[in-house]
Amino acid sequence: MRNTLSILVADEPGELSRIVGLFSSRGYNIETISVGKTLEDGWSRCTIVTEGDAAIVEQILKQCERLARVREAKAVTSQPHIEREMALIDVNALTPDDRAEIKNLVDIFRAKIVDITHDRMIVEASGNKEKVDRFIGLLESFGMNEVVRTGYVAINTLMADKGSALQQTA
Amino acid sequence: MRDVATVVETVETAELSDTSANKPMRGAEVLVRSLIRNGVDTIFGLPGGAVLHIYDELWRFRDEITHYLVRHEQGAVHAAEGYARATGKVGAAVVTSGPGATNAVTGIATAYMDSIPLVVITGQVPLPVIGTDAFQEVDTFGITLPIVKHNYLVRDVRDLAAIVDEAFRIAASGKPGPVVIDLPKDITAHICDGPRRCHYDAASAAAPACTDTQTVDIIADRLINAERPVFYVGGGIVTSGAAYALIELAEKLAAPVTPTLMGLGGFPTAHKLSLGMLGMHGTYAANMAVSESDLLVAVGVRFDDRVTGKLATFAPQAEIIHIDIDPSNIGKVKQPHISLVSDAKPALEALLAAIAERGDGPLAAGKAARLDWWKKLSGWRNSVPLVCETSETEIKPQQVIEELHRATNGDAVIVTDVGQHQMWAAQFYPFKRTRQWITSGGLGTMGFGLPAALGAQLALPEQTVVAVVGDGGFQMTNQELITAIQYNIPLKVLIMNNGYLGMVRQWQEMFYDRAYSEVDLSISPDFVKLAEAYGAQGLRATTPAELTSALRQGLEHKGVTVWDIVVTKEENVFPIIPAGQDTRNMILK
């Protein structure tokens, strides 16, 4: 099962390697990882996508929570959530036809052309895993030179939050 | 970027600041004052370039902190561990950068595996040269990352006081563990004019109370009604100081108790409810009890593979209750049916209260229901007791431990190394109290015994502390004998000399067709002469009669004693459950 974990960790040197080390030393694989600042000074949110059944995920989360500089570790995927990834795709566009067809796909997927030469384009696409995967799949036939992906970020939906708030008061 | 050479130079020539507590002072003084503030009066270490400022301050504060100069940094950390294991206090050690830090790694990992509270200060090259492969630079933060409860690379002298305070809190709180503070040399020279900030502190100092009354009630009912209960208890009992609560609870219920290797002393071995140790070299009764139990109450344990053997067939009929302070321990190896996250002592006390609430009637009914269980348990006990091999002509290793027990009135603190002698000591020295047994259980570190005993003896000057070591492990850290001599630490070291890396030889005998590959230690130094060269008393025994007199003579001696006890060469530890196998495959002899 694919799980997205969200970990709130102090923005200090070495803290990220502590989390990553926890995964590697126990043989848990990291599919994607992304880190960014939060609203609160000194704290970063680290989003990690990993494979594993419920017991493994629970174990990972408990191990993370044991770290002195981790304030919160949760599985976003256990509740309704929104997940996004961005990809930059360097794709061949050798003929006017190809260019037009790529432009077409870009429109359908609400992607963006961010750079162009006479025979290549760089396309920016974002969305959930399925959408980005499918978009890249459709571009394959043109010949791709490089794909760069950010890894996922995820957040629980407002409904999910409300649900948990209600549960707490109940 | 600043010029590296000038930075290094200013570090080398940093001046002493004035000393009163409120005045600006250099980092090294902040460190030493912080250690003192956190209750450190004993520290083990060995100096070097990166920690010169620290040693300069340790010299000035020598009336408040006694520094013990070891001869190898592994010894410093093991000694600090021995000190911590004997007292429950946080042990402290200081080593230099590079090789000093890497030498300390084995000790840090040993403490980590057994959840021992330590604060280890490692010197580091100056901040501006970190990452340049400077002289004696290693990435201590990175190397120790997976074997610490927490670690720091100090980047600003104004953080130092807060870091040390937090390090001690983290080391001692919850499930204890080692904390490493990597301290660049320039920081120890920088003048600190006040704290920059207080660190976010995730670890609360107080042990969590047992608040889950619902679960406590469920467990209490199970305990009262169980027909075949067993308490499986570990190091958590020792750490938590839960031994008395455990005794009371077991007695109330008339339920049997089996400790792990780390739990020895957590329940008196001679108590009528004790089944002895369980696991690979545990007693027949303890292992049988677990495999036929209907309620396994695991307290302060982690279902180590040396205990469970084949996990799938461990306690197959039992409902498993797991009580542990560390949420991540629960379900890590074996999923319990009921779990309670709590420090052991408050949990057991809450169970006692819950049982008392239910009155004597149910308790008596439960006890009656367990009479059959006790018949079975006694049967197992009597059919396969631990046998102490004896001989008139040669010294049997089991006999050594029994004699030692007699000669010390059962009161000595026993510190062991790792190997066969360790298992015999565990099996044949009945422990009366917690912290009477000190061993490297999780990492199984040869070389642990002697330096750890040194630390324990320092912490417990009034008590007899005996390091029981093998002829192999002794040779890994015997240099610390001179530390004992230098500081008049009246350590007793008993070498169980079987001329082999015995435990490995046993496995080769039993599982590798007796191919004794690289385990022969028959070429060894004369341990008596070696002891004498260090200035210690050296005594040898080769017959049972000599054993008795040598033990007496050594225990009467006021200083350091080394016994070279020449024992049967090819004796095996029994029972043994081959690694990863079902309890029922236990080999009895």
Ligand SMILES: Cc1ncc(C[n+]2csc(CCOP(=O)(O)OP(=O)(O)O)c2C)c(N)n1
């Ligand atoms: C540092 C280290 N190296 C290797 C081992 C593997 N090992 C476990 S027991 C043992 C033999 C120990 O021999 P000795 O100290 O003579 O004790 P004995 O088993 O003979 O009592 C060895 C080599 C270990 N536990 N630790």
Ligand SMILES: [Mg+2]
């Ligand atoms: Mg040996």
